[in-house]
Amino acid sequence: MTDTALPPGPFYQRDRRLQPPALTPAYKTSVARSPRLPMISLENTISEITGPRFGHADLGPLDNDLLRNYAQDGDPIGERIIVHGRVLDENARPVPHTLVEIWQANAGGRYRHKKDSYLAPIDPNFGGCGRCLTDADGYYFFRTVKPGAYPWRNWVNNWRPAHIHVSVFGSGFAQRLITQMYFEGDPLIARCPIVQTVPDADAIDRLIAPLDMNAAIPLDSLAYKFDIVLRGRRSTMFDNRPEGN
Amino acid sequence: MPQPLDYLRETASQTAGPYVHIGLAPGAAGFEIFHNRIGGDIAGPEAQGERIRVAGCVFDGTGAPLKDVLIEVWQANAAGIYPHPEDPRANEVEKGFRGWGRVISDFETGEFTFETVKPGAIPGPKETMQAPHLNLWIVARGINIGLQTRAYFEDETEANAADPVLSLIEQAQRRDTLLARKTAGGYRFDIHLQGDKETVFFDV
Ligand SMILES: [Fe+3]
Numbered sequence: 001m002t003d004t005a006l007p008p009g010p011f012y013q014r015d016r017r018l019q020p021p022a023l024t025p026a027y028k029t030s031v032a033r034s035p036r037l038p039m040i041s042l043e044n045t046i047s048e049i050t051g052p053r054f055g056h057a058d059l060g061p062l063d064n065d066l067l068r069n070y071a072q073d074g075d076p077i078g079e080r081i082i083v084h085g086r087v088l089d090e091n092a093r094p095v096p097h098t099l100v101e102i103w104q105a106n107a108g109g110r111y112r113h114k115k116d117s118y119l120a121p122i123d124p125n126f127g128g129c130g131r132c133l134t135d136a137d138g139y140y141f142f143r144t145v146k147p148g149a150y151p152w153r154n155w156v157n158n159w160r161p162a163h164i165h166v167s168v169f170g171s172g173f174a175q176r177l178i179t180q181m182y183f184e185g186d187p188l189i190a191r192c193p194i195v196q197t198v199p200d201a202d203a204i205d206r207l208i209a210p211l212d213m214n215a216a217i218p219l220d221s222l223a224y225k226f227d228i229v230l231r232g233r234r235s236t237m238f239d240n241r242p243e244g245n
Numbered sequence: 246m247p248q249p250l251d252y253l254r255e256t257a258s259q260t261a262g263p264y265v266h267i268g269l270a271p272g273a274a275g276f277e278i279f280h281n282r283i284g285g286d287i288a289g290p291e292a293q294g295e296r297i298r299v300a301g302c303v304f305d306g307t308g309a310p311l312k313d314v315l316i317e318v319w320q321a322n323a324a325g326i327y328p329h330p331e332d333p334r335a336n337e338v339e340k341g342f343r344g345w346g347r348v349i350s351d352f353e354t355g356e357f358t359f360e361t362v363k364p365g366a367i368p369g370p371k372e373t374m375q376a377p378h379l380n381l382w383i384v385a386r387g388i389n390i391g392l393q394t395r396a397y398f399e400d401e402t403e404a405n406a407a408d409p410v411l412s413l414i415e416q417a418q419r420r421d422t423l424l425a426r427k428t429a430g431g432y433r434f435d436i437h438l439q440g441d442k443e444t445v446f447f448d449v
Contacts, residue, residue: 034388090255127267
């Protein structure tokens with residue numbers, strides 16, 4: 001058992017106190033879409049520890065450049081930004097070569113989606129989605145425009161703060177996560193029933209990307225830094241202890 | 246004060262929202278952008294085993310189908326092997342078998358369908374065997390954190406009876422919520438988010 005290549009064990013139990021519960025009445029759509037019976041707690045089996053893997057062959061060269069990946073005859077309208085950061089686990093280890101996907105509204109707050117009918121215009125040069133693989137250090141970056149706030153039907157005057165939707169895989173299917181990244185200083189964050197589904201104030205703060213002037217490109221783009229933390233994993237070194245120890 | 250533990254905390258989940266297709270299935274949002282679509286073919290052309298078609302619906306607490314749901318499937322091949330380096334037999338998996346796919350419901354009816362191969366039995370904890378199953382992860386507007394469940398197959402009676410995960414479910418009739426029903430064209434697996442038929446979800 002002194003082999004240095006010990007495989008890691010199960011993921012740490014998810015801390016549900018930091019995660020939104022299913023039923024959050026202020027976010028009305030959750031009411032009819034929330035399971036009411038307790039979930040069955042399941043120790044990880046190989047079905048949860050493994051998960052899909054992606055490679056560079058899955059991606060195209062412009063996939064992480066939202067300024068260019070749908071451009072028809074020019075750049076999209078809006079504030080040019082870089083969104084970058086690292087995907088780490090709870091042990092602060094980088095999660096390398098994992099797929100990060102994002103989607104967002106354009107600078108006016110309108111999505112390129114056949115179900116979005118908000119009166120702000122579609123931007124002909126902006127698709128609003130991108131994807132990339134983290135590098136060996138868990139680092140990722142995207143180039144895009146800052147999305148606009150938009151109204152949504154919940155209470156009559158609810159507005160989503162500017163946000164980017166982020167999807168991450170990790171190495172096992174139990175780490176699968178979708179979240180939303182917000183922007184430092186936005187007064188709509190505190191008023192948003194979707195943000196407020198998260199019961200822990202510090203956990204909400206961790207969804208807010210700070211302005212990162214060191215990563216800004218002078219005369220070109222501002223930058224925001226967003227680190228993402230996935231569940232960590234136990235070492236297997238104690239797995240062979242007798243039951244009850 | 247004891248020393249602080251220096252673990253990081255898992256990032257909080259937020260709903261995928263109504264426009265999840267833009268990011269994860271842009272063709273369905275109404276435009277094409279990426280050269281390579283991912284998630285459309287779970288098993289690949291060379292996969293061994295029984296080809297199956299799984300159809301179903303995700304229902305809300307009022308009994309209405311979710312028309313904006315996205316489901317991810319993760320499964321082993323017909324020999325019960327996951328295409329992942331932590332499966333000791335991963336190098337035996339057929340070329341092109343990804344084991345993963347993305348499925349969206351029809352915008353008008355809420356019905357979803359996908360094609361794959363039936364997975365084999367999978368080793369479980371302590372010498373047990375897990376019955377063949379598909380691992381499903383469900384996201385949509387109104388779902389704050391992705392829901393994990395499993396689809397087993399009703400015609401695997403013996404394997405299901407010995408399955409260590411199904412055995413965790415105290416109420417026997419709730420185990421049936423995880424059984425895909427045999428149909429003429431394959432299997433049907435409906436998911437109920439709440440109500441009398443609420444599907445079992447797992448905190449994995
Ligand atoms: Fe949104």
